[in-house]
Amino acid sequence: MSAGMSGPIRRSASRGRLAAIGATLLVLLSPFLWLLQMSFKSNELILQFPPPLLFKPTLENYTSLWQGAFPASFVNSLMSASFSTALALLLGVPAAYALSRWAGRGRHALGFAILVTRMAPPIAFTIPFFLFYRWIGLLDTVTGLVLVYTSFNLPLVIWMMQPFFETVPPSLEEAALVDGAPIRVIFLEIVLPMVAPGIAATAILCFLYAWNDFFFALILTRTNARTAPVAVVNFMNYEGWEWGKIAAGGSLVMAPVLIFSLAVRRYLVSGLTAGAVKG
């Protein structure tokens, strides 16, 4: 790489290009920044045009959220996302390891089945889950959400962890095998520590997908297990148009996502091409 740095092709950034990149970034992010600044404005300020460039930020939108029912929905989101992530990892990580070491014929078919599960529109699962939960009494429970989220997080874990296991050199495992160690021990004590970064990245992606869900929570919850994304939308329907609160709620819902996704940005593509279950 270094040899090419001064070459004519190695596109070292010119000033013009940097300016163009900066301008594009500003334009692209302006809708996002608009939401963010709105969350710190009082309702009078929000309606004021031209918008003041400098204003005294207020936390009143956030404090009124904190006093309402919003924290409970935030906790619901947190719990359903965490538990489904844990469950998906517990089941999916050993399965991914087995698949990565399995040269059997069924591997491609299984891979395709997993892909389809990831690609299927949520509505396909919602109708059966809704009817089943109504029957068994799991509607409006965090447990119900955990199960639904696992239906898309488990395939994600199996899909995403395989390449990580493939990077572990087989010679390591063979050496331990020759020493007579059972595969269970090899898996737990040699292989797993080596793929720890992969597990962390996968866990974060699972958490994000569950956290981002709106569709399942909209249909499968009412009040008790309502998640944060649904709660924010309810500000629009039932409490009038409180733009400041809506903006603050939106900012709170996106905060964990922004922090976590920056941590796993390298893996975002492989996670997403496994079929983004957003929506």
Added chain:
Amino acid sequence: MKGSGLVDAGRRHFNAIALAPSLVVLFVIAGLPAIYLVVTSLTPFQLVNPGSSTDFSSPLRNYRLLPDDPRFVNSLWVQAKLSFWGVLFQVLLGMLLALLLHTQSRIVEFARTFFLIPMVLPPIVVAIIWKLIYTPDISPLYYAASLLNVTMPSLTSSVDFALTAIIIADSWEWLPFTFLMVLAALQTIPDEFSEAALVDGANRLQIFYYVTLPFITPVLVISGMFRLIDSVKAFPLVFLLTGGGPGSVTEVTNYYAYLLAFDFNEIGYSSSVTVVLLLLVVAVSFGVVWMGRRREAMA
């Protein structure tokens, strides 16, 4: 494999134990629902009429109704328009953005992360963001238009612009995805190719057309197909911005199925709509896998 038969048996045993729980759980929470969906699509099941859930007297009734249901046909058409323009914008703009950011610079590498923000935001937050932009009283867009003495129609309630408004928001959300994929592909192009072209006297446009473009075409196609599959899921945007309206101008098939099941309680009919949608998704997924394999074979 130099392992003895005993070791192989141990491996097989372990594999079975490691795989079985996942397969069982996947079958229960994904396989069974899919089967149940197909079964329900063969009944005239309505929530208000519990007995209808097991009425198989006319199993293909729902599917026969579909072609003559104008709302269903319209929803496919709306979906096609949304997918086509959305995917086109995302691939094209994502490619341009990747070309712009494909450069060696610490600052640019740092900035790349911020370009990903729209994609990682919760979809409902994206919908809220665009709701703010499309609501005249509080929107900087409408204010800017008024400064230019332009009166903008209310985009999301206008027959002519509602779908465009959704396409814009959807493209904004997913542009970073194609950008990321194209950028990754650009970084694998060996420098020698373009250097050789440069020595031969090619200009930048020619280098792009003859060297870069052929190299990234497979990625453009694959990322476009992934976006095509996901465009079927556009729900929060439609839900929050237009509610399928005005009329049914923005009512995509996914949204129509949602309304059927959870507004009109037509569970059976909604299931048949969903099965059709699912088949379309499976067909495109199959295409993606097939193309991916062909690429592997060619490499």
